[in-house]
Amino acid sequence: MAISKPTAERLSRLALLLEQQSEENTPITSAEIEVLTGWASHTIRKDISSLTKTSGIATNTGYLPCELAKAIRETLGFAGTEQNCCIVGLGRIGSAFLDYKGFAESPFTIRAGFDSNVNRVEILKADFPLYPTFKMKEIIPRLGISYAILTVPAEQAALAAERLIDCGITGIVNFTPVLLPAPPGVEIEQVSILDALGAIAARRSINTKE
Amino acid sequence: MAISKPTAERLSRLALLLEQQSEENTPITSAEIEVLTGWASHTIRKDISSLTKTSGIATNTGYLPCELAKAIRETLGFAGTEQNCCIVGLGRIGSAFLDYKGFAESPFTIRAGFDSNVNRVEILKADFPLYPTFKMKEIIPRLGISYAILTVPAEQAALAAERLIDCGITGIVNFTPVLLPAPPGVEIEQVSILDALGAIAARRSINTKE
Numbered sequence: 001m002a003i004s005k006p007t008a009e010r011l012s013r014l015a016l017l018l019e020q021q022s023e024e025n026t027p028i029t030s031a032e033i034e035v036l037t038g039w040a041s042h043t044i045r046k047d048i049s050s051l052t053k054t055s056g057i058a059t060n061t062g063y064l065p066c067e068l069a070k071a072i073r074e075t076l077g078f079a080g081t082e083q084n085c086c087i088v089g090l091g092r093i094g095s096a097f098l099d100y101k102g103f104a105e106s107p108f109t110i111r112a113g114f115d116s117n118v119n120r121v122e123i124l125k126a127d128f129p130l131y132p133t134f135k136m137k138e139i140i141p142r143l144g145i146s147y148a149i150l151t152v153p154a155e156q157a158a159l160a161a162e163r164l165i166d167c168g169i170t171g172i173v174n175f176t177p178v179l180l181p182a183p184p185g186v187e188i189e190q191v192s193i194l195d196a197l198g199a200i201a202a203r204r205s206i207n208t209k210e
Numbered sequence: 211m212a213i214s215k216p217t218a219e220r221l222s223r224l225a226l227l228l229e230q231q232s233e234e235n236t237p238i239t240s241a242e243i244e245v246l247t248g249w250a251s252h253t254i255r256k257d258i259s260s261l262t263k264t265s266g267i268a269t270n271t272g273y274l275p276c277e278l279a280k281a282i283r284e285t286l287g288f289a290g291t292e293q294n295c296c297i298v299g300l301g302r303i304g305s306a307f308l309d310y311k312g313f314a315e316s317p318f319t320i321r322a323g324f325d326s327n328v329n330r331v332e333i334l335k336a337d338f339p340l341y342p343t344f345k346m347k348e349i350i351p352r353l354g355i356s357y358a359i360l361t362v363p364a365e366q367a368a369l370a371a372e373r374l375i376d377c378g379i380t381g382i383v384n385f386t387p388v389l390l391p392a393p394p395g396v397e398i399e400q401v402s403i404l405d406a407l408g409a410i411a412a413r414r415s416i417n418t419k420e
Contacts, residue, residue: 005412005413008412008413008415009408009409009412009413011412012405012408012409012411012412013405013408013409015408016404016405016408017389020387035391036389036391037389038392076411076412076415077415083407083411085407091306092302092303092305092306093302093303093306095302096301096302096303096306097403100403102387102403102404103404106404106407106408107411108404108407147407147410149403149407154311170414171407171410171411171414172410173403173406173407173410177230177312179227179246179247181245181246182248187410187413187414188410189406189407189409189410191401191403191406193307193310193312193359193383193401194226194312194313194316194318195222195223195226196383196399196401197293197295197316197318197357197359197381197383197399198219198222198223198225198226198316199219199222199223199399200357200381200382200383200397200398200399201222201286201293201317201381202215202218202219202221202222202286203215203218203219203397204380204381204397205218205286205287
C-alpha cells in the first residue's frame with residue numbers, strides 16, 4: 001500500500017477533525033468535509049479509498065465519523081497505541097499548552113514538561129509532572145516519550161533539539177522561529193506565525209493575479 | 211506568469227528565511243537551502259526560476275540572500291508595502307506575541323491587539339496599541355489592517371472570525387482548534403499543535419512502511 005505524504009497528512013487531520021465532532025456520529029459527506037477543510041471532495045474520496053480497511057465506514061448518507069477516524073488511525077499505524085509527548089520550554093507559549101483541552105480526544109498525550117528554570121517547574125501546575133531540563137535523559141525513555149513540543153527561546157532551540165534527539169525523541173513540533181535540520185529518522189514540523197502569514201499573503205497574491 | 215500555490219508558499223517561506231539570515235549576504239546554494247528547509251534542491255531551483263525578475267540574484271557561488279528575498283517579495287506582490295496585522299484575543303498564546311521579535315525583519319507589522327476583557331487591555335504592555343474588542347470596527351479600517359491572528363478561546367472563534375471579516379480582514383491565522391470556513395476573498399490558515407503532531411505521525415508511519 002502506497003500512501004503519499006500529502007494524503008497521510010490530510011487523513012491525519014481528517015481523523016482529528018472527526019474525533020472532535022464524533023459525539024453524535026451523524027454521517028458526514030465528502031462535500032461536507034470539503035466545506036470544513038477546503039480540500040476538494042474528489043481528493044477526499046480518493047484519500048479515503050486508499051485506507052487499508054474501508055468496509056463499514058460508508059452509509060447511504062455519508063461516512064460514519066467514528067468508524068472513519070478509526071480506519072484512518074489503523075492505516076496510519078497508531079490505532080490503540082498512545083503517542084506520548086513532552087513540552088520543552090515552559091514560557092508563555094509552552095505554558096499555554098498546560099491546560100489545552102484539545103489533546104483529550106486525540107491519540108496524543110502529554111506526559112511531561114521540562115524547563116531549565118527550576119523555579120518555574122515548581123510553580124506551574126499541570127495534569128502531568130514537570131521536571132528541570134537536566135532530567136530529560138532519564139525521564140523521556142522511562143515514560144516512552146517520542147514527541148517533543150519545542151517552545152524554548154530561539155537562541156536555545158538548536159541545542160535543545162540536539163539533546164532531545166539524543167534522548168530518543170523522533171518527532172519535534174518546532175514553535176521556535178529557528179529552522180532546525182532533521183537528521184535521518186527524525187521528523188520536524190515547524191509551526192510559525194510568519195510562515196502562516198506568508199502562506200496567506202502568497203495565496204492572496206496569486207488570487208489577485210488570476 | 212503562473213505560480214502554483216505550493217511554489218508561492220515555499221517562496222514566501224524562503225524569503226522569510228533569507229531575511230532572517232541576510233546580515234552578511236553571503237551567497238547561498240540550492241543545496242544549502244535544501245538542508246535548511248528539507249525541499250529538494252531541484253524544486254528550489256524551479257521555484258526560483260519562476261520569479262518575474264531573476265537577473266542579479268545568482269552568483270557563481272550561489273544566490274545572494276538579500277536580492278533573492280527582494281525578488282520573491284516583488285513577484286509575490288508585496289515588496290515595499292507593509293502588511294498590517296492585529297492580534298485578536300490576548301490570553302496566554304495571544305499575549306505571547308506581544309513581545310515576539312520575529313516580525314522585525316518580516317514584511318508583517320502588528321498594528322493593534324484586541325481583547326474583550328477591558329482590564330487585560332489596560333494591564334498588558336505592547337509596542338502597539340491595545341483596544342477592547344468593540345472598537346474593532348473603527349480601528350481595523352483606520353489602521354489599514356488586513357490580517358488577523360486569532361487567539362481567542364475555541365468557543366468564541368467562529369463569532370470572532372465573522373466579525374473580523376465584517377471589519378474588512380481578508381487573512382486570518384487561526385490558532386484556535388476550531389476549523390473555520392473561509393468565505394470567498396478570505397484566506398484562513400490554521401495553526402494547530404495537533405495537526406503538527408498528526409503530520410509527523412503520518413510521515414513516520416509512511417517511513418516505517420517503506
